[in-house]
Amino acid sequence: MTEKPFVDIRHAQKSFGSLEVLKDINLQVSRGQIVAIIGPSGSGKSTLLRAINDLDPLTGGEVWLEDTQVNKKLPHRQYEKHINQVRQDIGMVFQHFNLFPHLTVRENIKLAPKMLKGLSDAEADKLAEEQLDKVGMLERIDYYPSQLSGGQKQRVAIARALAMKPKVMLFDEATSALDPELVEEVNLVMKKLAEEHMTMIIVTHEMGFAESVCDRVLFMDQGVVVEEGPPDVIFRNPTNERTRNFLRKHLANANK
Amino acid sequence: MGLDFSVVPKYLDVIFLGALWTIAITVAAALLSFVGGILFAVIALYAPKPVRLPFRAFEWLFMGTPLLLQLFLIYFGLVQVGIDLPAFVAGVIGLGLHFAVYNSELIQTAILAVDRGQMEAARTLGLSRGQALRRVVVPQAVRDVIPPIGNNMIALLKDSALVSVIGVAELTLSAQLAIGRTYRPFEFYVVAALFYYVINLAMEAVLRRVERRIQASR
């Protein structure tokens, strides 16, 4: 990589009590790059992703976004201010959407930009409409989340994250909770973001999708990155035995 | 002595005025119990220890002792420390705080039951913990316990009769005044009961509307 990394994870280490979940992980993502993280359940994919915006703080190592260290050591109060600022630049999409059920779609999207960026109500409305249009959900702007399908919820959740104009988007199994027929509409939105060169880190179990949109794939197992490379290499010609096993099992399951 | 409801109409305006006072005190105390309940719940869960511990004692005082005693304490007792409240205000404070503590218990449980993902999603967008509590977690918790809070408010209506003992001329005391003149307790207590029942029905109707309104936002 010639360019300096946009997201830079150095020697990430994480333990929950005596359980070491991430073991010296390094990951560099350049601007506009799309990285998929795959691996068996419990391998630490979510933990790594959630370390990037400090939802699960690392116990060792550093996370950088451009020139800012996300997890820098600061006294508690200062750290809170710092991290709230940094998180505005890191969009995150969850498996279970986590839309705010007491707010309409419009209000879900307006909440943070209005509170944190000082947008006027009219500006926030415009922003919400733009973002919803982008994910094809404009006509549901005044619905409550409970009135939407899973795929629609996830598209709104993506719009909510995008409304903060993040520098990077993190996806933690964004389509795993969806009925199969609803997966595609969310994948299409993610593909669109890819075409717009959004920097993305995507934890997924969908190998086909990962292969078609990602520049790079990381295979994780038991807290380490076992193998990484371009998708055609990882999916077609993995060199590592564990990667091969995982993909074989995964394929067998998918075909069941 | 048989029953004779013909004495009632003459005192209906007195009873009616009493009913208005009952409504006023119930609405004011219910509002206080609602806002206070939210505030108390947040204090009980998130305030620093030096605030939380004395607060527990306060909660215990309001949950563990009779409401009647609390009303006496606020109305007669506080005079000794220089706080001389009008009976109506003392009644609203007593009823309001008493039920605020019960509402607070409900809201605390509901706050803890809000899905962790809600706080996470809010924090991910850049909201502070306080902002996330205020705009995301607490509103959901309150919405989840609107039905039992409504039940508390109906209990509050019924307990509002207790403020008659500190001299607020609400419905029960008005009935007693009419009885004092006519010696017709059965008739006037039945009339008062009817008024309570009607107010109760009105409150339930309002609650059902509120519950329907929040249905979609669950």
Ligand SMILES: Nc1ncnc2c1ncn2[C@@H]1O[C@H](COP(=O)(O)OP(=O)(O)OP(=O)(O)O)[C@@H](O)[C@H]1O
């Ligand atoms: N808060 C926590 N406390 C204790 N252990 C945890 C916690 N969160 C995760 N773990 C453990 O860390 C390990 C990695 O979990 P993680 O969620 O990162 O896995 P994953 O690769 O995302 O798995 P999946 O594909 O099932 O989502 C697991 O063994 C898990 O049990």
Ligand SMILES: [Mg+2]
């Ligand atoms: Mg996971």
